Amino acid sequence: MTGDSETERSEAHPFLHSDVTFVNMEANQHLNPDTDDLPLRANASHILVRHYVLNLTVHFERKVMGGSAVLFLEPCPAAATQAESVAGLQASSVLADTERRQSSPSWQTTGDGDFTLVLDCCDLNVSKVEEVDVASASSTFGHLAEDSPGPLAGSSVDLQAALVHKLISVPSGRWRQKFNLFSVCSRAPAFQGGASLEFFRDRWSLQVRKKGVASPQQFPRAVRICYETEPAGGSVRWTKDQDNRLCVYTAGSPINNRALFPCQEPPVAMSTWQATVRAPCDCLVLMSGEEQCSPIEEGDPPLLTWNYHVTMPMPASTFTLAVGHWQQVPAEIPSVLEGDVGDSEEQDEPAKLGAGPRQWTEAECGLGSSTSEVVKGTPPQTGREDQTTRSAFRHRSPEDEGHSVTDYSGTVDDGIPCSHGDYPCRFAECSAASQRVIPHRVFGPACLLQKAQTVLQLLPPCLAAAHSTLGVHPFPRLDVLIVPAGFSSLGMASPHIIFLSQSVLHAGSSSSAENGLSLCGSRICHEIAHAWFGLVIGAKDWTEEWISEGFATYLEDIIWAKAQKLSSRDAEEESELKALLRWRRLADELKNSEEGLQILRPNMGSTGQVSESGSSTVKHALNPDKAFMQVHYLKGYFLLRFLADQVGERQFIRFFRSFVKKYHGQLVLSQDFLQMLLITFPNIERKGLTLTAIYADWLDRPGIPKWLCERSAVWSQARLVEEVKAEVVKWILLSQSHRGKTRKRKRMEPKVNSKEVTSEQLVMLLELLLEEEEELSQAAMEALQRTYNLQSRDAEVRHRWCELVIKHEHRKAYRDVEHFLLHDQAMGVYLYGELMLQENPQQQELARRCLSLAQGEMDQSARRVVEEMVL
8 A cells, every 4th residue: 555545634524513413323234134125215206306416525534425415306296295295204204213313403393294305315424404595596597587487586485496497497408507507506505594404314214304394395496415424334335446545436236326325216216417526636536427527626635626417317326436546548549459340230241350451540449539628738647657547638517608519409310209308318419320439448456457458449349339239329438447356246337437347357368368358348248238228228117127137138249249240150159158158057046046036027017116205115125145146137138039039139139229219218117128029020929929928937937938948958059069068078088087097197197189169168168067976087177277278267267167176176276266266256255155065174264264365345245145154
């Protein structure tokens, strides 16, 4: 750790006041012990947050963020009556009365007849909630009052409501002016007229009342919440990166962002936001935001101020933040990835990756600016002096004068009008349709910059292939961050930013680089696919995860095959092999999990339904086993393969494009996709494939559908699989022959005439060897490792190799197992269990040693599971 990291600045926190009531309760008690369902408490059917303005300061020395969130609110047109509001409040207060943690001094002076704003909130220390005096900033509205319908007269309460309504109603063509006004209003003083706002916080929610206000229509339209996060809060991870430097990032935890800022978590509560984040001057702040940001140094002691914004209304769960000492991977033209990705989905036999004569230009690689202005002079730097970590483009903050000049036609590329609400939509932007590769950057710790070059090189062909497959990129730019080793998955996609695990980076030498691209490339394609399925089109009910993960898993193969320039035959063979590997994984998972976790639509007929107030629960979201299951990925993927088999893959992908054009910017249920499919292809319904049949076979019951069992038998006889089976026989015969030799001949190195295999074939080879009851000789294990250079292959291969090492107690490779458990934590959880189950003292000690070394940086859920196995 450097000196700068050890001496982070310490500041006082004026927003924490002594008059806040705290009740003794375990600070780290995140989960409800009586249920594994996640409560969504926000009364989003009564009143909606339309815009957030976050103002946060990062304090590494205390592992907290402090500041404020200003919420601009709008009552729902069909808001509940006073009596219904009271009933909803009383129901929600049952839990609160037994788990009270914090409130303002005068909370008890409010009554059940007062309307309550309920926000999802957890692990936050709230110091104050106040009404913002928007009217005090009315002079900045200028001609807005003249342009907007409705008077700005009446009582002060009416004036506040009218101003916020007019602000929310500013059309998307003037979004810069709109965000400028949001920013100005968020800094306005507290409203002094009438009663103050009182608040109450329990384990899962923050409740706000104003005495005498009985309906959503009378409730304040702008509310400022002053708060501080907790060091062990569930929404963010405070840890160290691979350079041993402090960092923090949103962890994508089951509780989403409610431990980062008070918000409305139900997916239907979509909003825009803007954020100002202050961090130490040697840090980089990355965030889901539409424009690259250059920070401003200000304050005493000096901090860097970063500003980001999002103009597309999205669920609060999509907000993403990362602060650390990362550096930008140097921009180089990827000469090894020559050739081009065809724009046409009709392209059948493209040249393979690397075969074309042309190289990617800087513009095509996204290394230039599409809309931002170039900064004059040298941009600020962090980390090593030779690594520029900030963009050379000036962030156009909402304070900039003028309006957006982008041309939005209001229709997507084939003339279908956008069906979503008013926002600056890229599907209606004339220039976006031809932008195959959006601007992109890659960041990571200094020690991984060389390996991360692979990611930077793969992004242009993967982005171009995604555009060729699905059409307009939903977001204007992309940052990729290589996150710390304790990150709990291989990747996580958010608007404008992707988190990637270091496990996807190629571990070997350049000589095996082509084979090592598979895991990295397919994972990049998976996360890119989420821009369409999971982000710009989201699930209306979070229990239907397959709408996001099943689609991304299905599309990753198609996009990655296009990026590699595979022929149709090669792509089909690779797809069959991957399908068999996934089938084996799914079958194994379903054998070892409770049936309730195997259902893709656990709420069945009530999917998408909420209470009168808008609150609901996410079934099984807090179940620790669910975090490690892939049923929504795999069973969803196979459902899409089944549907593609009914209509033809090419027609199916065309249908995907049509579905995106119709539903982008909206939330959907399974039935929206399936009904549109059945309407588009009426022949399949006439053959008996109905919505009811799909629900019954795939979505509403556990287990494996008949079609999948039958098709898996076909995949197991594919050419690439048969090649693997032949290799397995060679290795078994080698092991048998070696055991029958004399001691003198055993000293000779065993050899096998092995065939060169792909990474996926090697995974299959190791899996089949794992299933053999006969023990592999130690000499055969050494030959296997030497032949395929297993310790230098991708993480999927190395995981199977570690399983084989553990099964056969191959002590010479225990160091490979230890390396995997420490450096591939996103994939190593169940290796701990295998080490303990063998009842081998040396293996059990290895498990305990690795846990002691890694537990400080492990994901909380993963650590709990591993500790149960080991301790």
